Amino acid sequence: MDHLHNSRLETDLQNSSMFKLAEHFHSLATGSTQVPSRPLTSHLRETIVDADVVAYHDQLVAEAGPLFSHFLASVPYILEEMARIGVALTRLSQARRTGPEQRFSFFEVDAFDGSNGRALAAHSAGLVQTLTCSPNRANQLAFDRFASPEHSLFYPESFFKVSPALLGSPPLARFAEGFDYLYETAAFQFYTQDRDLQLSHVKPLLKPGGLAFFLEKVNHVDPQEYLRREALKDQDFKTRYFTAAEIEWKRLQMLDQMANGQVCMDVLVAALQRHFKYVFLLWNSTNFCEFVASDELDHIEQFIDLLGPVNQPRSFCFEHACLGKQTQKEAPNA
Template sequence: MDTTPPAIPFSPDEDLKNSSMLHLADHFHRLATGATQVPAQSLTSHLRHAMADADVVAYHDRLVADAGPLFLHFLASVPYILEEMARIGVALTRLSQTRQADEPRTFSFFEIDAFDGSNGRALAAHSQGLIHTFTTSPNTANQAHFDRYADPTRSLFYPQSFLTLQPRLFAEAPYGRFREGFDYVYETAAFQFYSRDRKAQVNHIKPLLKPGALVFFLEKLNHEDVGQYLERERMKDNGFKTRYFTQEEIDWKRQQMLEQMQNGQVLMPELVEALSSHFKYVYLLWNSTNFYEFVATDDGVRLEQFLNVLGPIHQPEGFCFEPSAIGYVTRAPLPREEERADA
């Protein structure tokens, strides 16, 4: 007899009600208003001088200049994510410019629970409106900063959790421009604040995707080796965060927040399995301490086009713990490969 416990049905309302996102709402509000944990110095990258691509430098500068308090805190907490987001934003712009030759239209970008939309706004501006962006955030304090800097003809904000989204929202003004779905989606380390059920979380956003969409997942992952996890945490805290926070602030955050955050983290094989159950191609783009960035899609040709315009990683030695894993972790045959196999 099968003694496996029955699967618990996915309930967005229940996940939202029980989430760390809501349990930590007061803390996120203080971060979003700049009342606590403010970085002690500018977030301008100390690697800026090494960025040979002028577009990446320009994207970096725009991202830092218009970032809200909570996003600045995020940049100061995740080693070298600023440089990585600039790299991805420039590549998405170049990919969209290439696509426009055959698809003369604007493209769409959805960032999931992404603070005040700093990255989305930077992408819309850098692409000169070629990419329109949509940001969700359950923290309403983020909206004031979004409204202060956003161009509403290019970027929109929805002050709710991504779990509340339904396709019918995009049948209404002002969100109707996204009614056909999104070309690009970026999960900004949001899923871990709700639950560990990555399959269900991805399934929830899938109705919002255009065919062949590129979907990025930035996640902080657990590790089977607790010692390895803690070593990466020490690297993050001592090798990066001390640039921006006192040791007391770092210790306080670890004690007050990270336990709740870790409850929603998953192992790398669990995430890869979840993504592979939804997408034909999964590619690990970047790793920094316990943070990982994947891109997933059903369109292998589109993914190759993106990778071909993606510039180099800007990150010091010692922060990438998974250099041998960078690349495809799931790969179905490309159409031309299938044709050769059938020949």
């Protein structure tokens, strides 16, 4: 059974957009194409009331590698959102800490050069130890430039290559017990639409009751609604950083291929509910959504209680739970 599972994973890897677009990702990761035309500092920075979120934002921008910078300039207000989540995770870890030697662990799934993980490790002063994986080895250049190895590590392979056995051996043995937090950084869509296969691979990496975050670009049952949200993203956000010609180049070269792995929100939620008892929608911007999932309701509720307000214009939010109290979507007990 394991042989068949591993064979299927290898086939998915070789046929995935992650590998078919490898040359484009290399160009982005080395900063040779699609470089934002202006600094990434949020135009909303002065309106963010939480000083810790501002500090996290500044850390993230200052040490972002080329591919992550492209990502921040392409996904409306994900910069502000990652800062909000990172501060809440730091506060959650501080609240749950039971002794001075305790550390928490955070795994970024195929997360570019580890910019967000490194920012979390720095903001928490090492309270949260982080691991980033990426099959694009050019991302390790930026990671190595900025990372503190005592707090953050990088594994230059797809998340499908990360297993409990791997975590039990050097140099990743500090994560042998699994992760307190896991964050999928819009990675699944670059492989296949089989969210069950992907979730069944990452969940064993999570400690019992841990928090798993899933950021994804989702399809829409109405193709015209999907295009309307895309137009808002391109015309009212991405034009801050890219020319119309650059935006069109990416659409032609990459987005159609990337869309092959996207799923509708209800499909994603149903898959999450098959693997986790509790799923909450945290954030939405145009066609992007972010969920948190866990088998421990108290853990999610404690996190949400520490989570500050969303920092983005309301016009970019299309899902009702985005800017209000999160809506619980509880799965049947398995």
